């Protein structure tokens with residue numbers, strides 16, 4: 546059974562393994578836990594039987610007008626079961642009061658996100674690849 550939560554109660558770095566799949570420099574489980582703690586909004590998908598996190602989505606916000614969704618991931622072996630969709634739906638419900646809700650994604654995910662009423666838009670971005678695993682003193 547997969548359950549969903551919007552807080553870190555009962556979750557630690559040891560509940561997080563296998564994320565940032567395919568990233569050349571993967572954040573450690575400790576960095577992952579830290580970014581979940583520091584995000585304004587999170588939704589986690591948990592495999593109740595295995596008792597670990599199988600998917601997550603984060604958002605950061607000024608809590609006035611805008612929110613940004615930097616990260617969404619479902620562990621590879623749990624993909625294709627609707628977990629990613631549930632995470633997006635639950636996060637969009639949380640962010641419903643804001644004027645702007647933005648995220649950046651590869652073009653092949655346009656169809657996935659458009660299911661939730663999101664529209665493609667142009668973006669500009671900086672990526673410091675040497676910091677991909679997280680800032681050291683963060």
Ligand SMILES: CC(C)(COP(=O)(O)OP(=O)(O)OC[C@H]1O[C@@H](n2cnc3c(N)ncnc32)[C@H](O)[C@@H]1OP(=O)(O)O)[C@@H](O)C(=O)NCCC(=O)NCCS
Nearest residue numbers: 617618619624625626627628629630631649650653654657
């Ligand atoms: C994107 C992601 C979160 C979707 O999670 P999921 O649990 O598999 O999602 P769902 O089961 O709800 O939906 C799957 C649908 O998304 C589509 N999809 C997933 N990844 C896709 C990709 N890279 N390109 C195109 N479509 C994709 C699937 O084809 C599927 O479509 P279908 O319902 O028509 O078969 C997951 O594939 C993932 O973690 N990918 C790696 C990280 C990533 O790309 N995150 C998004 C960053 S912007």
